Amino acid sequence: xxxxxxSFTSERQWKLLTVSWLVALVSTLGALFFSEVMELEPxxxxxxxxxxxxxxxxxxxxxxxxxxxxxxxxxxxxxxxGWLVAFYHCLLYGGFIPAALQPCSKGVSCSEQKxxxxxxxxxxxxxxxxxxxxxxxxxxxxxxxxx
Amino acid sequence: MTNKQLTIILCGIVVxxxxxxxxxxHFNKKSESIARLAQENSSVFNRAHAPxxxxxxxxxxxxxxxxxxxxxxxxxxxxxxxIVDGHQGKVQLVVRLVPFHKGSDxxxxxxxxxxxxxxxxxxxxxxLNSQDSWxxxxxxxxxxxxxxxxxxxxDAAKAKQDADSPEAQAVLEQDLAxxxxxxxxxxxxxxxxxxxxxxxxxxxxxxxxxxxxxxAYP
Numbered sequence: 520x521x522x523x524x525x526s527f528t529s530e531r532q533w534k535l536l537t538v539s540w541l542v543a544l545v546s547t548l549g550a551l552f553f554s555e556v557m558e559l560e561p562x563x564x565x566x567x568x569x570x571x572x573x574x575x576x577x578x579x580x581x582x583x584x585x586x587x588x589x590x591x592x593x594x595x596x597x598x599x600x601g602w603l604v605a606f607y608h609c610l611l612y613g614g615f616i617p618a619a620l621q622p623c624s625k626g627v628s629c630s631e632q633k634x635x636x637x638x639x640x641x642x643x644x645x646x647x648x649x650x651x652x653x654x655x656x657x658x659x660x661x662x663x664x665x666x
Numbered sequence: 667m668t669n670k671q672l673t674i675i676l677c678g679i680v681v682x683x684x685x686x687x688x689x690x691x692h693f694n695k696k697s698e699s700i701a702r703l704a705q706e707n708s709s710v711f712n713r714a715h716a717p718x719x720x721x722x723x724x725x726x727x728x729x730x731x732x733x734x735x736x737x738x739x740x741x742x743x744x745x746x747x748x749i750v751d752g753h754q755g756k757v758q759l760v761v762r763l764v765p766f767h768k769g770s771d772x773x774x775x776x777x778x779x780x781x782x783x784x785x786x787x788x789x790x791x792x793x794l795n796s797q798d799s800w801x802x803x804x805x806x807x808x809x810x811x812x813x814x815x816x817x818x819x820x821d822a823a824k825a826k827q828d829a830d831s832p833e834a835q836a837v838l839e840q841d842l843a844x845x846x847x848x849x850x851x852x853x854x855x856x857x858x859x860x861x862x863x864x865x866x867x868x869x870x871x872x873x874x875x876x877x878x879x880x881x882a883y884p
């Protein structure tokens with residue numbers, strides 16, 4: 520446990536890290552595409568999810584590149600925080616939380632639907648999906664390092 | 667470098683390439699759809715109600731989406747006028763009003779009313795010169811414009827009536843709808859014979875106009 524080799528990733532852990540990094544990378548670039556290329560202005564809740572997602576690209580990327588298993592424990596809290604905001608945002612979007620609780624009264628509304636790709640797929644749902652995948656992959660990687 | 671590190675680098679490159687293609691495709695599609703509108707000589711660029719500067723029979727037409735409260739629009743106003751004047755009868759300017767700022771819809775309606783009295787450009791100049799006083803971003807007070815207009819030949823009583831009329835509202839809504847069709851989200855937004863000004867700037871606008879003048883008057 521104390522030896523430096525214990526922080527090296529196992530083969531399986533490295534794959535999990537790499538895939539979760541790819542998910543974070545695609546999500547980050549996707550978010551930038553929506554805001555910078557399609558010029559949809561991000562709402563407040565979107566920004567909180569971005570705050571969690573953007574650093575994951577660097578943490579997971581550096582972790583996978585250096586095969587550092589401890590990166591999992593640094594990435595997990597971020598991914599989980601992002602997941603919570605995304606979950607809340609989806610509830611708001613879907614109308615499960617009454618409009619009176621909306622945090623955005625000025626500027627861009629968080630519950631205004633901007634993009635439905637194929638029927639029901641919205642930007643917050645994509646975000647929730649990405650955070651869920653990352654959390655699950657990281658939990659699996661964490662379980663590995665306990666063995 | 668280990669195989670794993672190489673894998674990470676390659677994955678990164680592939681994703682970034684895909685992203686670049688996505689951006690390229692998006693802008694391609696956007697400029698294609700605007701070019702199609704230009705080819706059809708679509709009325710989204712020009713409406714009968716829009717004020718114009720320069721000769722009617724000019725073959726090159728600059729369409730400017732203009733916000734009376736926008737500082738960059740004010741800075742461009744003399745520059746655009748100079749471009750039109752510099753090409754002696756070959757270029758016409760069409761002004762479309764898109765009040766994106768708070769309170770500038772009131773100013774835009776005053777301009778629409780002034781256009782009815784054939785005073786669009788003189789009144790626009792007064793409105794722009796007094797922009798600092800009425801268009802403060804945190805607390806705009808467009809009603810102040812009327813006091814600045816006292817020195818002009820504008821019939822204020824009639825203009826007030828016209829500014830409040832449903833026609834003025836309809837003109838504004840049409841201009842905003844056309845701006846949205848052409849995906850104009852910032853002001854000033856320029857099109858020269860239907861070609862959007864891709865990279866914003868005075869020199870770039872001049873170059874685009876020169877190009878179109880050369881094409882129209884070989």
